[in-house]
Every structure is written in structure tokens, then in C-alpha cells.
Amino acid sequence: MDNPCSTFLHLSLLLYVVGAVAGLLFLGRPRLANLFSFGFATVAALCQGLSCLMALVGGTAATNASARLIPSMVPYVEFTVRQDPLGAFFGIIVSLLGLALSIYSLGYARGFYGRKNVGVLGSFFNVLLLSTTLVFLADNAFFFLMTWEVMALSAYCLVSYEHEQEETRKAGVLYFIMSHIGTGCLILGFLLLFQSSGSYSFASFHALGNTMEPAHRNAVFLVFLIGFGVKAGIVPLHIWLPAAHPVAPSNVSALMSGVLIKTGIYGLTRVFFDFLGTPPNWWGVTVLAIGTISAVLGVLYALMEHDLKRLLAYHSIENIGIILMGLGAALMFLHTGHPTLAGLALIAGLYHTINHAVFKALLFLGAGAVLHSTHTRNMEEMGGLIKRMPWTAFFFLIGAIAISALPPLNGFVSEWLTYQSLLQGFGTTESLIRLMFPLSGAMLALTGALAAACFVKAFGITFLAQPRSQHAAHAHEAAPTMLLGQGILTVTCVFLGLFPTVFLRVLYPVTEQLLGPNLGWDLSRANGLVLQTTADHGGTISTLGMVLMAVCLLPIPAVLWVFFGRGTKVRIGPTWDCGQRGLTPQMEYTATGFSKPIRMIFKALFRPRREVQREYDFSPYFATNIRFEAHVEEVFQTRIYRPLNRLVLRASRRMRALQAGSIQAYLIYIFITLLVLLLFAL
Amino acid sequence: MKPDPVAIAIQTALLLLIAPLISGCIKNWKAKLQTRRGPRIWQPYFDLAKFLRKDMVISEHASWIFSAAPYVIFLSSLLAGLMVPMVVAQAPLSLYGGVLGVIGLLALGRFFLALGGLDPASAFGGMGSSREMTIAAIAEPAMMLAIFTVAITAGSTDLSQIVHSSGGPLWKLLDPTHVMAFAALFIVLLAESCRIPVDNPATHLELTMIHEAMLLEYSGRYLAFMEWGAAIKQVVLLTLLANVFFPIGIAQDTSFPMLAVGSAAYLLKLLALAAAVVLVETTNAKLRLFRVPDLLSASFVLATLALMSTFLFH
Numbered sequence: 001m002d003n004p005c006s007t008f009l010h011l012s013l014l015l016y017v018v019g020a021v022a023g024l025l026f027l028g029r030p031r032l033a034n035l036f037s038f039g040f041a042t043v044a045a046l047c048q049g050l051s052c053l054m055a056l057v058g059g060t061a062a063t064n065a066s067a068r069l070i071p072s073m074v075p076y077v078e079f080t081v082r083q084d085p086l087g088a089f090f091g092i093i094v095s096l097l098g099l100a101l102s103i104y105s106l107g108y109a110r111g112f113y114g115r116k117n118v119g120v121l122g123s124f125f126n127v128l129l130l131s132t133t134l135v136f137l138a139d140n141a142f143f144f145l146m147t148w149e150v151m152a153l154s155a156y157c158l159v160s161y162e163h164e165q166e167e168t169r170k171a172g173v174l175y176f177i178m179s180h181i182g183t184g185c186l187i188l189g190f191l192l193l194f195q196s197s198g199s200y201s202f203a204s205f206h207a208l209g210n211t212m213e214p215a216h217r218n219a220v221f222l223v224f225l226i227g228f229g230v231k232a233g234i235v236p237l238h239i240w241l242p243a244a245h246p247v248a249p250s251n252v253s254a255l256m257s258g259v260l261i262k263t264g265i266y267g268l269t270r271v272f273f274d275f276l277g278t279p280p281n282w283w284g285v286t287v288l289a290i291g292t293i294s295a296v297l298g299v300l301y302a303l304m305e306h307d308l309k310r311l312l313a314y315h316s317i318e319n320i321g322i323i324l325m326g327l328g329a330a331l332m333f334l335h336t337g338h339p340t341l342a343g344l345a346l347i348a349g350l351y352h353t354i355n356h357a358v359f360k361a362l363l364f365l366g367a368g369a370v371l372h373s374t375h376t377r378n379m380e381e382m383g384g385l386i387k388r389m390p391w392t393a394f395f396f397l398i399g400a401i402a403i404s405a406l407p408p409l410n411g412f413v414s415e416w417l418t419y420q421s422l423l424q425g426f427g428t429t430e431s432l433i434r435l436m437f438p439l440s441g442a443m444l445a446l447t448g449a450l451a452a453a454c455f456v457k458a459f460g461i462t463f464l465a466q467p468r469s470q471h472a473a474h475a476h477e478a479a480p481t482m483l484l485g486q487g488i489l490t491v492t493c494v495f496l497g498l499f500p501t502v503f504l505r506v507l508y509p510v511t512e513q514l515l516g517p518n519l520g521w522d523l524s525r526a527n528g529l530v531l532q533t534t535a536d537h538g539g540t541i542s543t544l545g546m547v548l549m550a551v552c553l554l555p556i557p558a559v560l561w562v563f564f565g566r567g568t569k570v571r572i573g574p575t576w577d578c579g580q581r582g583l584t585p586q587m588e589y590t591a592t593g594f595s596k597p598i599r600m601i602f603k604a605l606f607r608p609r610r611e612v613q614r615e616y617d618f619s620p621y622f623a624t625n626i627r628f629e630a631h632v633e634e635v636f637q638t639r640i641y642r643p644l645n646r647l648v649l650r651a652s653r654r655m656r657a658l659q660a661g662s663i664q665a666y667l668i669y670i671f672i673t674l675l676v677l678l679l680f681a682l
Numbered sequence: 683m684k685p686d687p688v689a690i691a692i693q694t695a696l697l698l699l700i701a702p703l704i705s706g707c708i709k710n711w712k713a714k715l716q717t718r719r720g721p722r723i724w725q726p727y728f729d730l731a732k733f734l735r736k737d738m739v740i741s742e743h744a745s746w747i748f749s750a751a752p753y754v755i756f757l758s759s760l761l762a763g764l765m766v767p768m769v770v771a772q773a774p775l776s777l778y779g780g781v782l783g784v785i786g787l788l789a790l791g792r793f794f795l796a797l798g799g800l801d802p803a804s805a806f807g808g809m810g811s812s813r814e815m816t817i818a819a820i821a822e823p824a825m826m827l828a829i830f831t832v833a834i835t836a837g838s839t840d841l842s843q844i845v846h847s848s849g850g851p852l853w854k855l856l857d858p859t860h861v862m863a864f865a866a867l868f869i870v871l872l873a874e875s876c877r878i879p880v881d882n883p884a885t886h887l888e889l890t891m892i893h894e895a896m897l898l899e900y901s902g903r904y905l906a907f908m909e910w911g912a913a914i915k916q917v918v919l920l921t922l923l924a925n926v927f928f929p930i931g932i933a934q935d936t937s938f939p940m941l942a943v944g945s946a947a948y949l950l951k952l953l954a955l956a957a958a959v960v961l962v963e964t965t966n967a968k969l970r971l972f973r974v975p976d977l978l979s980a981s982f983v984l985a986t987l988a989l990m991s992t993f994l995f996h
Contacts, residue, residue, distance in 0.1 A: 407786040438830040445826035453815035460800035539839035545778035564734035575741040589808020597816040
């Protein structure tokens with residue numbers, strides 16, 4: 001392996017290690033720690049990105065052989081890596097976000113000087129990037145699980161970075177527990193695969209395919225769905241996500257929402273499409289249903305939030321749902337023997353994966369900049385920030401348009417692809433199951449419209465109108481490196497939105513790897529200006545064309561202005577206040593008020609509760625003091641997890657009788673265990 | 683098919699000119715039905731010209747979003763209109779986006795409309811934005827399902843293809859799939875173009891208005907572009923209904939007799955649908971906000987039934 005591609009890759013791995021060490025070396029010197037750890041991470045991410053792009057575009061990814069990273073002494077444990085197309089595609093996501101986030105962190109970490117240890121932050125940041133990179137490279141189940149665990153632990157350390165607050169510690173522990181339930185399932189899954197293949201290498205799993213028994217295969221499917229599903233944050237395994245993402249430092253939240261939960265998607269894609277062969281129908285149905293439910297519930301809960309970062313975290317659940325809709329549809333098409341359509345659906349899912357990574361990271365960075373300057377995550381205390389933080393506001397707006405799936409940005413393109421694959425799915429089967437496709441499509445439409453409502457709220461309440469608190473009134477624009485980090489992601493959003501056909505070339509090797517070579521279609525038309533579906537006359541879209549056409553239409557308002565509006569003046573005046581004496585920020589619409597109609601419409605789900613206490617002197621209409629409290633019930637917390645929690649606690653109280661503290665009793669336990677094991681061995 | 687500059691220019695002009703006329707007709711006929719004289723059908727043109735000539739007052743709290751919104755709304759409605767076949771079966775911009783593109787562009791306009799409502803820090807605007815986004819959110823699944831039903835039958839999301847395939851013998855118009863999908867989309871049209879059971883375009887009472895609440899702070903040129911944009915959006919939706927469900931008389935090519943018949947048929951269909959809107963508006967009372975979801979769920983159920991019926995009849 002001595003092509004430039006692998007040289008760059010090794011260089012980037014080395015640089016991540018150097019960055020991690022540098023952070024620890026300069027523990028007491030925040031400035032140097034910041035500069036070196038995030039500086040090395042920036043260069044490393046750049047090298048990694050180059051390597052992945054070259055591998056995919058140059059076509060070497062498909063033929064890359066498995067290589068030993070470090071020699072191993074222990075049997076079965078092999079530290080092998082292989083940069084195949086799927087891994088390289090996810091590598092692009094890591095490197096892209098790694099680059100933008102490292103640059104952003106250079107400025108963001110300054111907020112921790114003198115308060116927290118920046119060296120630790122930088123060091124774990126590098127370790128997380130390194131381990132995530134290795135997760136996408138690992139070619140052996142053992143090595144995969146090791147890097148997976150390093151990733152989970154470093155993420156835990158980063159989530160608990162501001163551990164002085166109780167909320168953070170609780171969220172960290174919740175993440176830790178959920179993450180390890182997931183890892184437990186993964187270990188079980190890989191052992192099941194090992195049982196059939198006799199080796200831990202991914203190549204041997206790939207060779208398994210359809211040779212496994214159906215029951216065995218279904219067990220593997222379910223175990224991996226849970227294991228990777230926890231990491232991806234599918235409903236109902238999502239509860240750690242809205243707790244852990246908001247409390248982490250914002251650059252880490254962006255990394256977690258952008259990259260970390262995508263490792264779950266990577267794992268699902270790897271196992272379902274690479275290892276398990278032709279899927280039975282119910283797999284696809286299950287994944288599509290989970291995706292649809294996650295998408296709708298994610299966005300509904302997001303709407304109820306007025307904590308800016310929690311809101312974004314819930315949107316991650318929504319978007320994971322949309323990605324899974326693509327993957328689920330692809331599995332269903334594979335079952336019915338439509339590899340071309342499966343390719344389209346898979347591309348829709350994977351394209352949404354990178355899109356979500358980019359715009360969600362962008363939004364988290366914007367939220368971080370806002371948090372940095374207003375010291376609050378509560379949207380009800382923000383407002384008017386567009387005047388004080390114009391660039392951050394602009395970047396956030398681009399992210400908001402993209403995530404709401406509005407043309408001409410990238411979210412629209414990937415959802416368009418998802419719609420198209422769902423639409424064509426209707427014709428692939430004669431059974432009643434095909435109704436699922438249009439119904440999921442309708443739910444996707446609901447999701448998209450609710451997401452738009454949510455981001456009108458998020459952007460409008462945070463950035464527009466009057467400042468609602470002193471903090472917001474005295475906010476200041478973020479540091480230049482923080483803006484640069486957001487700028488990189490904004491440009492990527494626009495690029496992925498306007499030039500999808502260019503980017504799709506990176507995805508073709510992935511579908512070729514997973515679904516067999518040469519599906520014989522090309523989604524690009526008219527020299528890449530137009531994106532088309534696989535069906536003849538199926539449908540076309542051109543976001544670039546829309547923008548160009550809009551520019552061509554721009555003279556119409558201009559001419560009307562010149563023709564009619566010559567000499568008109570613009571006067572700045574107060575907003576209409578119904579004859580009162582000026583509007584105060586208290587009179588503005590609040591985030592809670594904005595989402596109230598939706599809360600009322602879906603009250604069966606939210607079970608809203610509110611308490612109003614009035615203090616008054618003579619008439620209730622002239623209250624001297626009003627206290628208002630509103631709650632929304634999180635069904636999964638109260639209906640599933642809390643009873644489960646109680647059950648576990650009760651069981652462990654029973655178990656405590658066993659642990660009496662007497663050594664004789666323990667000796668008996670050991671003896672009995674030995675006997676049982678011996679009997680078992682007979 | 684490549685976008686043809688002549689076709690684009692003609693359709694743009696048609697959209698710009700016909701949109702105020704339809705609004706005017708609806709207003710006038712509604713007044714006639716209520717035995718009032720009402721404004722002339724040409725009144726919206728005079729209104730637009732007047733707005734364009736007026737000075738503007740802009741709120742001190744407003745940002746550039748407030749100024750960008752009218753242009754985004756105006757241009758996105760126009761672009762969406764260029765993707766819908768009007769007189770000729772081939773829409774000039776169908777290559778750049780089919781029905782999903784139209785929905786996306788209208789949603790983009792709505793997004794900026796709602797932001798423009800929030801920007802001047804007025805409670806009215808916020809209320810309008812909140813309601814608009816809510817109603818749009820519950821209208822969207824019904825709309826998408828109805829469109830999916832049509833698109834599945836046609837095998838395409840390209841509106842020109844859909845129009846081609848829904849042509850044919852007249853009895854096809856009585857196909858239950860067709861009828862139910864039409865009913866579902868008609869309800870969505872009422873919601874999307876702020877018509878009476880959902881919103882009241884004539885009201886300025888803070889408890890009832892939705893669309894008007896967001897426009898409250900707008901004046902002069904900006905108001906003109908927003909009103910015009912809204913009128914174009916209404917025409918786009920009416921055209922969608924007219925040509926997808928009743929493609930009778932639509933011109934298949936650009937020969938003169940075809941065009942003449944096509945224009946006449948198009949105008950007639952549009953006016954007929956406008957008359958239907960007028961009838962609904964005069965015979966119904968505005969629904970309470972929390973009754974609107976019932977109406978839109980009815981539309982969703984209709985769309986689902988339309989989809990199911992494809993099993994039975996195809």
C-alpha cells in the first residue's frame with residue numbers, strides 16, 4: 001500500500017494521535033493546547049478528506065485490499081483496516097466535519113480558558129475523530145468493537161466535560177448506559193456471525209450472505225438493529241440523544257449529531273447490505289416503519305422544545321428516521337429483486353446522511369456561537385440577534401432552510417430522492433404492503449412541513465424581532481475562526497444542494513460495492529445540470545436551474561420598481577402597537593406560544609399540562625403576579641423507561657439478599673457455579 | 683425537453699397578468715352572491731399599481747429578512763408557476779422540477795412569509811406565522827398523498843407527463859380515484875390559498891386572520907409583491923387542479939388552433955374553479971382554528987381512500 005491515497009490516510013491517523021498527545025502535553029497551558037490539538041486535527045482532517053476523495057473518485061477504493069495497521073500477537077485479534085467505498089464515503093463525512101469543527105474549536109475553546117482544561121477537550125476531540133475514522137476503516141470485528149468502544153468512551157468524556165452541572169453528569173451516565181446496551185448487542189451480533197463463518201474478518205462475513213439459516217439471520221438482523229439503532233438514536237432507543245447532545249460543548253454536540261450517530265447508520269448499512277445477503281421482506285418493512293415513526297416523533301418533540309440545542313438534538317432523531325426510510329425502502333426493493341431501485345433508495349439514504357451531517361453540524365455551531373455570546377440555551381431569552389450577530393444568523397438561516405428540505409439546498413435534494421424511490425416502490429409489489437410507500441411519503445411530507453414550522457420558530461424567535469433579555473441585547477458576533485468553521489459548512493450545504501450530480505459520483509462506487517457492479521443508470525442529465533430518477537420520464541429536478549431561473553426573473557421586480565416606484569421613500573417607524581405606548585419584548589410571540597397550535601392538535605401524544613397561579617388584590621382580571629408553568633409528557637420516558645427502571649431497581653433489591661457479605665456464602669456460590677459448569681460440560 | 687425562452691416569457695407574463703384577475707373575479711362574484719356590488723374585477727390591478735407607487739414604512743425592529751421576504755415569495759411563486767402546464771401540456775420549466783419542485787418552492791415562499799411575520803416584533807405577525815405553519819404542516823400530508831396517487835397512476839412526478847396520462851376518454855373523469863384525489867386537493871387548495879373555511883382573506887380582526895396578520899407590517903412595494911405572490915400561488919394551485927384532473931382541451935403542441943382552444947379552455951376551467959371557491963366561501967362559515975385539523979384530516983382520509991381505490995379499479 002504505497003499509493004498517495006493510503007499515505008494521506010496514514011498521515012491523518014498519525015496526526016490525530018499527535019493532536020491527542022499534544023493536548024495532554026500542554027495540559028497547563030490552554031493557548032498552546034488549543035492551538036496544537038485543534039491545529040493538528042485540522043490538518044489531519046484535511047489529509048483524511050483528500051485520501052477518501054481520491055479513493056472514491058480515483059476508483060481505488062473498490063480494489064483496496066485489507067492491510068494490517070499494527071501486527072497482532074493474539075489469535076483472532078487482528079488490527080486490519082480496509083478503505084472500501086462505503087467506509088471511504090463515511091470517511092468523507094468525518095473529515096469534512098473534522099475540518100470545519102477543528103477550525104471552529106480554535107475560537108470556541110477560548111471560552112474555556114481559565115475555567116476548564118482545554119488540553120483535555122482537545123485531546124479527547126482528537127481521540128474521538130481518530131476512533132471514528134478507525135470505525136469506518138476496521139476490517140475485523142474485534143478491531144471494530146475496540147475502536148467502537150474507544151469512540152463511545154471518548155464521547156462520554158466529552159459529554160461530561162462540564163461535569164460541574166448535575167444535568168451534564170446525569171446525561172453522561174444515561175449516554176454511557178444506553179451506549180453499552182448497544183455495544184452488548186453488537187458483541188452478541190458479531191459472535192452470532194462468527195458462529196457461522198469461523199472468522200472475525202469482515203470478508204468472511206461478506207462471504208456468508210444467504211448461506212446462513214433464516215432463524216440465525218433474523219436473530220443477527222434484530223441484534224444489530226438494536227445495537228446500531230441505539231447509536232443512531234432511533235425511536236424508542238433515542239432517549240439518551242436529547243439528553244446528551246445539548247449538554248456537551250457545542251463543537252462536540254456538532255460532532256456527535258453530525259458524525260457519531262452516523263456510525264450507527266454505517267453499521268446498519270454494512271451489516272444489512274454487505275453481510276446478510278438478500279433480505280426477507282419484513283426487514284425492509286421494519287426499517288421503513290421505524291424510520292417513519294422516528295421522523296415524525298422526532299420532529300414533533302423538537303417543536304415542543306425551547307432549548308435551542310435540545311431542539312436540534314430532536315431533529316437528529318427526525319433525520320435519522322428519514323435516512324432509515326431510504327435504507328428500509330432499499331431493503332424492500334432488494335427483496336423484490338429491483339436492484340436499480342434499491343440503488344436509488346440507498347443513494348437517497350446515504351445522500352441524506354451526509355446532508356444531515358453538514359447542516360446539523362452547521363446549526364449546532366450556530367447554536368454554540370449564540371450560547372457563547374448570550375450564555376443561555378433558552379430561546380425565550382433570545383431575540384434580535386440578527387442585528388448583533390449578522391454572520392451567525394445568516395449561516396444559521398442557510399442551515400435552517402437546508403434542514404427544512406426547502407429548495408434549492410441539500411436537504412431538498414435528498415428528500416426528493418427519497419420521495420422518488422418511495423413513489424416508484426408502489427409498483428414493485430402486488431401485495432398490500434405497497435401501501436406503506438405512499439403513506440411513508442405522506443408522513444415524510446408531514447415531517448418536512450413540521451420541520452419548516454420548527455425552524456421558523458427556531459430562527460424567528462432566536463434571531464428576529466426584539467431582544468428578550470439583557471444577555472441577548474448585549475450579544476456580540478462570534479470569533480473569526482468560529483465564523484470560518486460555519487462558513488465552510490455553509491458552502492458545503494450550498495454545494496451539495498446545487499450540484500448533486502457532481503457529488504453523486506462519489507456515491508456510485510458505494511452502490512456498486514453493495515448492490516453489484518454496473519446498475520446501468522446515471523442520475524445525471526443535461527451535463528449534470530439536472531437530476532433525474534431511474535424510471536423513464538420519471539421526474540427531474542434541477543436546483544441549480546431554479547436558482548439561475550430566479551436570477552433571470554429578478555429583473556421583473558426591478559423593472560416594476562423603476563417603472564412605478566421612482567421617487568418613493570422609505571421611512572423607519574415603530575411597529576403598529578394598537579395605540580399603546582411602544583411595544584415591549586414581553587408582547588412578542590414566544591417559542592412556547594408559537595408551537596401551541598401544534599401542541600393542541602397533537603395533544604393525545606403530548607398530554608400537555610399547565611399550571612397558572614395568579615395573585616390578585618381585588619379582581620382576577622388585574623393580577624399582580626402570574627406564575628405560568630407548562631409541561632409536555634415524554635411518552636417513552638414515562639411509559640417505557642421509567643417502569644423499566646423501577647423494575648430493574650426492584651430486581652436488584654431482591655438480588656441484594658444474595659450479596660450478604662459472608663465469605664462462606666460466596667464460597668458456596670462459587671462451588672455451585674463450578675458444579676453447574678461441569679455438568680454443562682458433560 | 684429543454685426550457686424554451688419564449689415559452690418561459692409567455693407563461694411568466696400569463697401568470698403575472700392572470701393572477702390579479704382571478705383574485706378580482708373571486709372578490710366580485712362573492713360580493714354578487716351576497717347581493718353587494720363589490721369591487722370591479724380589475725380592482726386588484728389598480729391596488730397593485732397603487733401599492734407600487736406608495737412610500738414604505740418599515741418597522742424599526744425589522745432586519746433584512748423583512749425586505750428579502752417579498753422578493754422570495756414573489757419569485758418562488760413565479761418559478762413554481764413555470765413548472766405547471768397552463769395552456770400547453772408541456773410546462774416550460776418541467777425539466778427543473780415537477781410537482782415536488784412546485785410544492786418545495788411554495789414551501790420556501792411560506793417559510794419566508796412566516797419569518798417576515800415574526801421579524802417586526804409584533805404579536806399579530808407571530809400569531810399569523812404560527813398558525814400558517816401549523817395549517818401548512820397538517821395540509822402537507824394530504825396534499826402529498828393526493829399527489830402521490832396521481833403520480834403513481836402516471837408513473838411520474840413530471841407534471842407534463844401526469845397531464846398527458848390523465849388525458850383520454852371523458853369517462854375517466856368519473857374514476858373514483860380521480861374524484862377523491864380531486865376532493866382532497868381542493869380542500870388543500872382552500873387551506874393553502876387562505877380561503878374561508880380555514881382563513882378569511884377579507885378580515886382584519888386579530889382573532890381570525892392568518893395570512894393578513896403576517897402582512898400587517900408590510901406597505902408599499904413590499905406589500906405589492908407579497909399580495910401578487912399570494913395571487914400567483916393561488917393561480918398555480920388552481921391550475922394544478924384544473925389541468926391535472928381535467929386536462930380537457932389542453933394544447934398538445936404550439937400550433938395556432940391548438941393554442942386558441944387551449945387558452946379558452948384554460949380560462950374557462952380556471953374561472954369554473956374560482957366559481958367553486960366562491961360558492962364554498964359564501965356557503966360556509968370560517969372554522970374555529972382547532973376545527974381546521976378536522977377538515978384537513980378529512981382531506982387526508984379522502985386521499986388515502988383514493989390511493990386504496992387504485993387497488994380496486996386498476
